[in-house]
Amino acid sequence: MKLSEVFGTENRFLLGCWIAAVTLVVVLGLFLSSDPVNILGVAESREFQVNFDSPVEIKHIYVLPSQIVKKGDLLAELGQSEWDAQLRVLKSRYDKLNAEMRLRREIAGIAKDLGTSVPNGADPLLVDLEDTKREMDLIEGRLKNLFVFAEVDGAVGAVNFKSGEKAPSFAPLITLLPLNPTYVNGYVNESLNSSLSVGQPVEVVSSGGKTVRGHVMSVGSRIVPIPERLLRIQTLPAWGREVVIKIPPTNGFLLGEKVSVHKSWGLSFVNLAQADEPVPESVEQLPQDLEMPADILTQFRPEMSGMVFVPELRQFVLVSDDYPEDRPVLFLMNEQGQVQPHQIAIAGLDQMQDIESVSLLGDRLYLMGSLSRTKKGKLKPARHLFAKVRRNGLRYHVEQTIELREKILQALAHSKEAVLRKIATLDQQNPKGGFEVEGHAIEGEDLYLALKGPALSMNKGLILKVDDFQELFEDRPVASDRVHVAAEFEMKLPNLNVESVVTDLVKVGDNFYLASSCRGASCSAVWKVKAGQSQAELVRDFSYPHLEALALQPDSKKLFAVFEAKTGGRFVVMPTVEKRTP
Template sequence: MKFSEVVGTENRFLLGCWSAAVFLVLILGFILGSDPVSILGVAESREFQVNFDSPVEIKHIYVLPSQIVRKGDLLAELGQSEWDSQLRVLKSRYDKLNAEMHLRQQLAGVVKDLGHLAPQADPLLVDLEDARKEMVLIEGRMKNLFVFAEVDGAVGAVNFKNGEKAPAFAPLITLVPLNPTYVNGYINENLSSTLKVGQVVEVNSAGGKVTRGSVVSIGSRIVQIPERLLRIQTLAAWGREVVIKIPRNNEFLLGEKVFVQKKWSLSLLSRAYADEVLSNSDPNQQDPREMDIPLNIVETFKPEMSGIVFIPELKQFALISDDYPEDHPVLFLMNEQGQIQPHQIQLPGMPTMADIESVSTQGDNLYLLSSLSTTKKGKLKDERHIFAQIKRHGLSYKIEHHVDLRTPLLQALRDSRDPALNSIYEADLQAGKEGFEIEGHAIDKNDLYLALKGPVLHRNEGLILKVTDFAPVFSGTLKPAQVTLAARFQMKLPHQDVESVLTDLIKQGDSFYVASSCRKSSCSAIWKLNVDTAQTELFHEFQVPHLEGLAIHPETHQIFAVFDSKGSSPYAVVSLGAEKGTP
């Protein structure tokens, strides 16, 4: 039997209307039957307190009360004389135990009897290992006596002055975020509610600002609702406390009263948004963006960043510029967000030094290297040929050694038995003002690696020189046998007929990550080079020129790259997990 014979042609429209009406009633019943939640609350933020579990000395406070700071800014530098004395005692104990162990091993009978014992069965070995672990623990603590801002915010209170000693767990500095990060609200006990942790809610202010948040906790006891949040302030009320997390980029004021409502939405979408609100991680940035340089620096001069290195104990990057006023270099500190610190690190005892192209670090030493090149007019200047070693301790930096590296290095190339190195020397003589130039360097144990920008023996060819046991260089000694050709490789970009030149390198295990920049074209690249095979792969390509420096963040496993764009200071971040050629 057909549908039209049962209903009739004239009743089809009426049946359609009734069906639509029933459907709408069901939907409205579902929505209206869902539990409406109306909560009054206050937009607040967690105050951050800086304290330590042992007494500390205040070396220097870098901020003032009410000062606005950014995440990663240096707040204070601390000291710990008690840890120094503990470390001296532990080292003395370790040396004595170690001497006793060596003495005992010289006794043939004892060695024979103990040779089969596990290390944990020998009391002397146990004491020796315990002393070593305690030394490592204290040394690690001593490297983390720098206080950095955990969030963007305002300094609330500075409770100690320079030179004072703070007891254990005493709050040194308080930091209040600029924007509220959560809402503290209450559900009246007379209202039934099925609000759950993870539920997405809408947060409104009296001024019309709106955002969405996610419920992170619901109280399990009844408490009195604050008078400010009562609808009738003379009539006391009680309810359950609710904490709602909101995004950091909201427009609410700290302490502002807000109104919270639970909105009907699909559960999958609600959960997805809740996960987004609760997540604090940002996607890896790969496109270059501008550094945030404070006015006190740019009012003096515009830095042209040419090198970058990560300083572990500061948890910051140290950057150097090509040129400085009167050729007196300083170090700039940058956090992971590309924000340059107002505080600049002075380098006492440093001679005038120009055209600084690279920086590296090893242990407590920092190394700076000029380009070793001539000026644009082809003149030789001593300040462009300096290789400097700087001793660093926290924020204190002192020049240890410096030497004119150009002359002995070129002489070593001239006198080398390697024809390829002789060719570099001869090409320099012929190239004139576009001759010998070092754009980057890296240090691995006792060896120094140099990234040669010029002279170019073959188009798109990269050359890395190696100086074995480089320490005697600072005393003016460099033998031809110490200089070798560490790598010779191609840097040809696919799908582009451009010339690339080497501009920096970093050594990571058995690989180099090298930077290249295109001549007369807007492109740069990072290459991964295998030391043993000299095979390169294109790691990352940029559509901007003048890539100048690379550094690896050991905790986030990202490469930070800096560019010199003549008037701007871009930087980029690339994950070490990025695939070859990721745009």
């Protein structure tokens, strides 16, 4: 049976009106029967305090009160003499226990020869030795992390100690205030019969008309006086329950701004910011400009040529291939591409030219020049240095340097591998396009060198491996059998007839990641290659020239790349397929 046969065609309009009226009555009933929520509050943020559970010495404070800082900026460097003393005692104890353990093992060996055996794990000395080692590792870990970094973007509040002073346990060293409010502290008047629950969504509206969506974090269980500023009538006191509401960090509110809170009811046709929305990553997939401090740019414009991530500092250490008066300094950069204003001098390294790469092994940095001739084909020892630099906090001093060029070329000239002998020959035949190293990596006792020249053929990449590289710092020749070809490969960009040359190197497990730049064209690329591969795998190419520095963030397993430019440079972040550090 059709609907028109029941109601008739003349009654369909009346039926539609009845349906609309009933729907409106139901909706109004639901709305009017719901509990009203109208809360006044203040947008605030939690103050971050830096303190430690044991006394510390203040080595250096890098910020001033009211200074604006970014997340990851270095605030202070600390020291802990008590931990140093504990570590010395534990090391002495560990050495004694270890000596006693060796003696017991010798006795156990004699007993075994006599037909007597001691069950595994029965020696309490072994347990004591393992406990001591764990305590040593714990303190060594603490001593490596005596650096204070900004946890959020914000403004420095109070700096309560000066460099050289000692701070007692739990004393606040520095306070940090976020630039944007992160929660609302509001009050529900006791005369309102409103039910609020933790996790309930609400809408927060500022006096300037901005609206965000938040969630109730807590509801007070007692009645307290409402602050005078939030009273409807200033001269009429009122009481109510305190309510804390979480709001998204990107809200546009002012700290201390008065806001109103309303129950989030029904459908919302406005795309409001959510309190539990993930904050988008500040680093995009496209190259972005480095944030270079004006204090540095007024002295010179660094041309970043190499970088490495230092876990204890949670920063990248960068080097430039050119410095005023050839006096090298180190730069620090956080993961947002912001270069820190302070430059770190390297004590004992008064001059080094054309630094092209930097690597990290333990608490030592290794800096390497290009090992090449000048553009006029002349030899300059300052370009041929390989320097071992030790870090102590944020102070660096050179331990050893060696002129590496001739040592390597002599080993190549006497090598049994034909390709290595060819490199030495080409260097002699074409001095201006001869031997040149643009990147290096260290793994254990092995040193890897990524060659830019001489060019064996167009788009040919070559990585050398030097065994027992610490022996390079000894004053004796390098044996030819200690230098090998680690990888030889092609790296041709698809659909482009340009020459790519290697500019930096990172080793991750069995994989080499290489940066390359195009000769005479605005393009660069990142490649991946394994030993034995004849063709490098293209990770990503760019329409920007001069990709010069490449580094791995070991926790996230992301690659950070820096483009050299006279205007200050760019950087980009790329994921790898490597497994993250647990």
